[in-house]
Amino acid sequence: MADETIINGEIFDDPELEITGDDASETSALDKKVDDLKEENNGLARENMKYKQRIEELKDSVKVLRDENVDLKKKVGEAESENKSLGAVAARAAELETDVARLQHDLVSTMSDLQEATIELSNVKRDLTGMKNREEEKDVKLEALQQERNLLVSKVENLEAVENSIRNELEGKEKCISDLKKKINDLESAVGRIKSLDMLKNDLEKTVEKMKVEIGDLERRVDEKEEMINNFIKKEKAVFEDVYGAINGNAEVGVGEKGFIDKLKQKDWVVIASSTFAAVAVMGVACYIQHAAKKG
Secondary structure, X not given: OOOXXXXXXXXXXXXXXXXXXXXXXXXXXXXXXXXXXXXXXXXXHHHHHHHHHHHHHHHHHHHHHHHHHHHHHHOOOOOHHHHHHHHHHHHHHXXXXXXXXXXXXXXXXHHHHXXXXXXXXXXXXXXXXXXXXXXXXXXXXXXXXXXXXXXXXXXXXXXXXXXXXXXXXXXXXXXXHHHHHHHHHHHHHHHHHHHHHHHHHHHHHHHHHHXXXXXXXXXXXHHHHHHHHHHHXXXXXXXXXXXXXXXXXXXXXXXXXXXXXXXXXXXXXXXXXXXXXXXXXXXHHHXXXXXXXXXX
């Protein structure tokens, strides 16, 4: 039901105000204050009505007393005792007039308070209207924020999908990187082996060069020995032919010559065998280096 306001003895209906939103606590306090003002206003209005009724009654009493006073004044001359009663009535009338003046003053004060309460009530209603307008503005802003939130949620979902795609791609790339790292490690190991083979190759090449030099020296010494043997055989053959040719015949000279030659060559078999072994070793080293290079 709509609240009723009494202003100057008249009753006005107050329109209903609907208050919602975050200012509920402030609105509740204002509603309580409005209710208190309305209750005080109604009390003042009721008291005002009582004062008015009392004033009317006192006015009627004053009128009656005045009439009685007039009658009593007319009867003053009739009896002295009635004069005393007239004085009492006059005093009572004066008291009543004083009461009427006081009541009228109270009525004026009450009307002033009522007017102030009415003004305050109007201000409260204006504040409530402003709060209602602010609530409507907040609802509009809240709807806009809700739409913006929905848009942000949609963007977040899209970003999450992109993130999952990127994460899957990164996982694939990490696997690829892991495979590449493994290949790099294998290549580094192969490079290490190649470096070791290169070092071994260099050492073997140095050894081969050294052995080549030794083989050359041995071959030179063999050639010198063979030349020396051939010269010696020629000389010995000439000596045998000169000394024993006429006595023992050519056959014995041949046998002696053969035994002497075999005896001489036994001293150089070691040199010949060493040369042969060195040549075989050089060939083996060369084959090993070639095989290692192909494998690397």
